[in-house]
Amino acid sequence: MLSALYLIPLLPLAGFVLNGLFGKRYLSKQLIGIIACGAVLAAFLLSLGAVLQLGHLDSVTSVPGHLEVDREAKRVTLTAAEWLHAGRGSQGAEFSIPWGFTLDPLSAVMLLVVTGVGFLIHVYSVGYMAHEEGYWRYFAYLNLFMAMMLTLVLGSSFPVMFVGWEGVGLCSYLLIGFDYPKDSAADAGKKAFLVNRVGDMGFVLAMAWIFASLGTLEFSSVMAQASHLAPAVAAGIGVLLFVGACGKSAQIPLYVWLPDAMAGPTPVSALIHAATMVTAGVYMVCRCSAIYLQGPQALMVVATVGALTAIFAASMALRQNDIKKVLAYSTVSQLGYMFLAAGVGAFTAAVFHLMTHAFFKALLFLGSGSVIHAMSGEQDLRKMGGLKKTLPITFATFLVGTLAIAGIPPLSGFFSKDEILWKAFGSGNPHGLGGVIFWLVGLLAAALTTFYMFRLVFLCFYGEGRMDHETAHHLHESPKVMTVPLIILAVLSAVGGLIGIPKSLSFGADLNFFEHFLAPVFETVPPSGAAAVHAAEAAGVSHGEVESLEYLLMLLALGVVAAAIFTAYRFYRARPEIPRRLASAMPRLGELLANKYYVDELYAAAIVRPTLAACRGLHAFDARVVDGLVNGVRHATMGFSILSRIFDQYVVDGLVNATAYIARGLALAFRRMQTGQVQSYLTLFVFGIFLFVSIYLFWNR
Amino acid sequence: MIPQNHLLVLSLVLLTIGVVGVLVRRNVIIILMSIELILNAANLNFVAFSRQWQNLTGQIWGVFNITIAAAEVAVGLAIVIALFRNRETVNVDEMNLMKW
Numbered sequence: 001m002l003s004a005l006y007l008i009p010l011l012p013l014a015g016f017v018l019n020g021l022f023g024k025r026y027l028s029k030q031l032i033g034i035i036a037c038g039a040v041l042a043a044f045l046l047s048l049g050a051v052l053q054l055g056h057l058d059s060v061t062s063v064p065g066h067l068e069v070d071r072e073a074k075r076v077t078l079t080a081a082e083w084l085h086a087g088r089g090s091q092g093a094e095f096s097i098p099w100g101f102t103l104d105p106l107s108a109v110m111l112l113v114v115t116g117v118g119f120l121i122h123v124y125s126v127g128y129m130a131h132e133e134g135y136w137r138y139f140a141y142l143n144l145f146m147a148m149m150l151t152l153v154l155g156s157s158f159p160v161m162f163v164g165w166e167g168v169g170l171c172s173y174l175l176i177g178f179d180y181p182k183d184s185a186a187d188a189g190k191k192a193f194l195v196n197r198v199g200d201m202g203f204v205l206a207m208a209w210i211f212a213s214l215g216t217l218e219f220s221s222v223m224a225q226a227s228h229l230a231p232a233v234a235a236g237i238g239v240l241l242f243v244g245a246c247g248k249s250a251q252i253p254l255y256v257w258l259p260d261a262m263a264g265p266t267p268v269s270a271l272i273h274a275a276t277m278v279t280a281g282v283y284m285v286c287r288c289s290a291i292y293l294q295g296p297q298a299l300m301v302v303a304t305v306g307a308l309t310a311i312f313a314a315s316m317a318l319r320q321n322d323i324k325k326v327l328a329y330s331t332v333s334q335l336g337y338m339f340l341a342a343g344v345g346a347f348t349a350a351v352f353h354l355m356t357h358a359f360f361k362a363l364l365f366l367g368s369g370s371v372i373h374a375m376s377g378e379q380d381l382r383k384m385g386g387l388k389k390t391l392p393i394t395f396a397t398f399l400v401g402t403l404a405i406a407g408i409p410p411l412s413g414f415f416s417k418d419e420i421l422w423k424a425f426g427s428g429n430p431h432g433l434g435g436v437i438f439w440l441v442g443l444l445a446a447a448l449t450t451f452y453m454f455r456l457v458f459l460c461f462y463g464e465g466r467m468d469h470e471t472a473h474h475l476h477e478s479p480k481v482m483t484v485p486l487i488i489l490a491v492l493s494a495v496g497g498l499i500g501i502p503k504s505l506s507f508g509a510d511l512n513f514f515e516h517f518l519a520p521v522f523e524t525v526p527p528s529g530a531a532a533v534h535a536a537e538a539a540g541v542s543h544g545e546v547e548s549l550e551y552l553l554m555l556l557a558l559g560v561v562a563a564a565i566f567t568a569y570r571f572y573r574a575r576p577e578i579p580r581r582l583a584s585a586m587p588r589l590g591e592l593l594a595n596k597y598y599v600d601e602l603y604a605a606a607i608v609r610p611t612l613a614a615c616r617g618l619h620a621f622d623a624r625v626v627d628g629l630v631n632g633v634r635h636a637t638m639g640f641s642i643l644s645r646i647f648d649q650y651v652v653d654g655l656v657n658a659t660a661y662i663a664r665g666l667a668l669a670f671r672r673m674q675t676g677q678v679q680s681y682l683t684l685f686v687f688g689i690f691l692f693v694s695i696y697l698f699w700n701r
Numbered sequence: 702m703i704p705q706n707h708l709l710v711l712s713l714v715l716l717t718i719g720v721v722g723v724l725v726r727r728n729v730i731i732i733l734m735s736i737e738l739i740l741n742a743a744n745l746n747f748v749a750f751s752r753q754w755q756n757l758t759g760q761i762w763g764v765f766n767i768t769i770a771a772a773e774v775a776v777g778l779a780i781v782i783a784l785f786r787n788r789e790t791v792n793v794d795e796m797n798l799m800k801w
Contacts, residue, residue: 676797679732683724 002053002060003067005078005101008043008111009154009164012146015039019143023136033126036139040122040146044115051108074520075104075220077156084159097217100156106521109351110153110283113358114276118146120485121271124366127481128267128373138178138265145171149276153283158207158217161284165203165248168277169196175272176264188263195257199247203284206240209233210291219287226290234291238298241288242281242305249281249335251309256600258332262324266369269324274331274361279354282338286347289522293345303343303424307441309336312597314448318455319593321381323368326456330405331361333445337420340442344435346423348518352500353416359496360404360413363489367398370478370486371460376471381456386465390475393483395461397490402457404493406450406561412497417446419502421557422550443557447564454568462573504550708749715742729781729791733774740770 015035023032053060054074062069068077083099103111122142129138148171152164169192177189211217213233214225226234245251250258261273272278285292285302292299310333317329334357341350372379374391388395404411407418425439465472477483500514510516571579583590592598675681715738722735744763751759785791 677793678796679724679793686720686724 002050002076002103003063003078004046005050005076005103005154006080008046008050008101008115009147009150011039011043011046012143012150015143016140016147019136020140023140027136029130029135032136032139036143037119037122037126039143040115040119043146043150044112044119047108047111047115050103051112054103054105054108070220072520073104073220075102077102077220079156095211097157097159099160100218101154101160102156102219103154104521105518106283106286106351107153109355109518110279111150113355114146114149114153117275117358117362117489118149118271120488121267121275121362121366124270124369124482124485125265125267127479128369129265132265134178138175141171141174141178142268142271145175145272145277149280152280157219158210158222161219161287162203162207165244165280165284166200168272168280169193169200169248172196172261172272172277175268176261178264178268182263185263188257188260192257192261195254196247199244199254202240202243202247204244206237206244209237209240213237223288223290226294229291229294231295231297233295235295235297238288238292238295239301241291242285242298242302245281245285245339246305247281248284249278249339250332251281251305251336251339252312253599255309255313255332256603259325259328259596262322262328266324266365266372269328270362270365270369273328274365275358278331278335279338279358282335282342282350282354285339285342286351286521289342289347292342299343299345301343302339303438306336306339306341306343307424307438307445309333310340310445311336311441311448314445314452315593316596317452318448319590320452322379323371323381323384323456323460324365324379326381326452327361327364327368330364330449330453333449334361334405337417337442337445340424340438341420344424344426344438346420347522348515349416349419349423351518352514353420356404356412356416356493356496359489360401360411360493363397363401363486363493364405366482366486366489367394367401370394370482371398373478373482374475375467376474378467378471381459383467383471384460384465385463385467386461387475388461391461391477393477393486397483397486398461399457400490401493402453404497405453406565407446407557408561409558410497411494412492415497415500415502418554418557419500421446422502422553425549425553439553443560446557447560450561450564451568454565455572458568458572502550504547504554705749705753708745712742712745712749715739715745727792727794729784729793729796732793733777733781736777737770737774740766 015038018035019027019032027035054076057069057071057074057076060067060069060076066079068079070076077100079098079100081099082096084095084097086095122139125138125142129135132138145168148164148167150164152161152168155161155164173189173193176192177186179185180189207217210222213229214222216222216225229237246254258273258278262269264273292302313329313332313336317326317333320326320329334353338350338353338357341347341353370391371384371387371394374387374394375384378384400411404413407414409415421439421442424442425435467475501511503510503512595601719735719738719740719742722738723732726732726735744766747759747763747766749759751757751763781791784796788795790796
């Protein structure tokens with residue numbers, strides 16, 4: 001299985017080619033679905049096999065130049081082919097990038113999440129997209145996305161990862177704008193594409209800097225040599241990489257595209273904009289953990305931006321009325337959580353939350369898709385309500401997802417979120433408050449998350465139906481092809497966290513399987529710059545005290561979450577007039593939240609409009625001045641050529657013709673003498689004789 | 702004995718008549734006849750000076766001239782007939798084939 005690693009991205013790519021080339025004309029909808037889902041299922045099974053084999057590396061042998069096995073780091077690198085070769089750089093470093101795939105515990109987690117969740121969403125899409133135009137196109141894009149995402153995850157070097165990175169960006173653009181005849185969808189696609197390019201600039205610059213400093217772009221050798229980087233350089237590279245991650249993972253200030261990306265089909269929101277592509281930034285930061293630990297300032301930036309994004313996005317979700325927009329802001333917020341974890345050095349916690357979030361957020365998006373499907377396309381929460389009875393399976397699975405994201409034990413979200421909060425609390429220097437502030441922000445974000453998620457549940461599934469009669473009549477539970485993935489995801493959301501039970505909750509036993517699994521990836525990190533990581537232990541707090549502190553924090557978090565659920569119940573179930581009164585009491589705040597802090601407007605005023613104005617100005621300059629110059633030169637040239645032609649025609653040709661005319665005139669004059677009449681010749685002859693004789697006689701007298 | 706001067710004057714008259722005839726007349730036949738007149742004027746001079754200088758050379762020149770004139774007339778008439786067949790005219794004004 002390991003030597004067939006390259007097949008994992010290749011299979012969905014084949015599905016893309018088949019559906020993309022033949023889907024429109026020759027394939028039935030059924031066949032398109034089978035090809036698309038089958039390719040992903042095969043990739044999933046291959047991944048499963050490869051990951052299982054990764055656990056028993058002793059039986060795998062290295063093949064030099066093709067398959068390299070590093071048992072220490074639990075890493076297998078498959079080199080498929082030479083890709084880029086550009087000779088030697090100025091420092092003698094050879095620039096040579098093989099097309100290689102790496103499987104290590106980190107990419108294994110991503111691999112299983114991407115193919116597993118991806119497969120479920122593919123199956124779900126068969127039902128959800130059944131009546132859509134462009135069915136073949138949708139599945140072709142989706143398979144291309146899978147191929148690109150798997151390239152991103154498996155890439156053994158920055159450039160290979162970047163290929164996947166750009167590929168998923170392209171697919172995101174294509175799928176957001178899937179309904180391209182609608183302006184809003186096309187605009188959202190463009191917005192996502194452009195905002196991501198801003199981030200990609202950071203990524204590319206970081207790559208250049210890494211190569212300039214270390215002379216290699218292979219992950220394994222970069223991470224092994226990261227400790228040789230100067231801290232300032234490492235921090236600079238880290239911040240640039242994080243700019244790239246901000247674009248892809250929708251962090252402040254580049255998050256604006258993700259809520260708009262909801263213009264795409266709902267399964268796309270689930271797959272790309274919640275479960276896989278947007279986590280690529282987190283994955284990349286974790287992948288580069290060695291660089292970040294060498295430059296702690298960069299980690300500080302990551303943690304700060306993550307925490308700010310978590311809280312701001314959560315607050316923006318409070319007043320959204322579009323069911324998918326709520327989930328979109330929730331995704332931005334949860335991604336902020338992951339970055340918060342990575343920023344305090346808890347990379348394992350970040351990846352853990354990435355995984356559990358993939359389960360429950362995919363579930364929530366697919367659940368919302370099921371609701372939208374039942375409501376004939378209606379997405380406005382104000383027109384829903386009372387759907388609990390008509391959509392029992394959707395409701396049950398959605399509730400599981402909501403409880404999971406809220407962090408109710410023992411659902412998956414509890415374990416991952418709690419680990420992040422705990423690690424955030426323990427971070428920072430022993431004398432400062434940095435860790436506590438991060439913890440407080442995280443806790444507040446968790447409370448807000450719980451509140452808006454339960455608001456969503458109460459508005460959508462409880463109470464009286466607020467839809468019109470026509471819609472109410474058509475309400476129906478989704479077909480099995482959609483509900484079965486929901487159920488599987490609900491199960492995963494419920495039990496997914498059990499692989500990462502923290503030490504404090506396992507009654508002395510060591511059950512944190514997840515941390516052990518990922519240990520080889522983050523263990524190779526040299527402890528030298530890792531000041532922030534084990535601060536709690538370093539502070540000299542005894543083990544017992546640490547544990548009781550952890551229990552205390554856990555209980556606090558649970559209390560806050562419970563309070564948030566209760567508040568949501570009071571607001572949107574028991575006393576629905578409270579939110580209205582609150583809104584009228586604090587109209588400014590409500591407006592601010594409903595309008596998402598006017599960030600889009602700010603961007604429009606600060607960046608978009610000046611850019612457009614500058615474009616128009618430059619266009620005018622181009623049209624008037626540059627074109628004017630060019631046209632002026634043209635006119636001048638034409639003028640000169642006309643003058644030159646006139647000179648040529650009249651003076652030069654005139655001289656030439658004049659010669660001809662003169663010769664002709666002379667000829668005309670002289671030809672009169674040639675009458676052809678002998679008599680006139682003779683006349684001249686006689687007169688000539690007469691003349692000459694007369695002259696002769698006259699002289700000789 | 703006819704004086705030398707009379708002969709020369711007669712020769713001059715003949716020559717003048719001949720030349721004028723060649724230049725003025727338009728009929729080829731007349732022109733040919735005028736040429737004969739010019740030749741005869743020359744012959745008359747030859748003969749007259751032969752007699753004056755008691756030298757036979759002039760006489761002999763005269764006989765040769767007549768012979769040549771006869772041959773010339775034969776050739777000339779042949780040309781005239783050929784021309785006439787081609788153009789049906791004996792008017793020299795219409796015989797301008799040498800014009801370019």
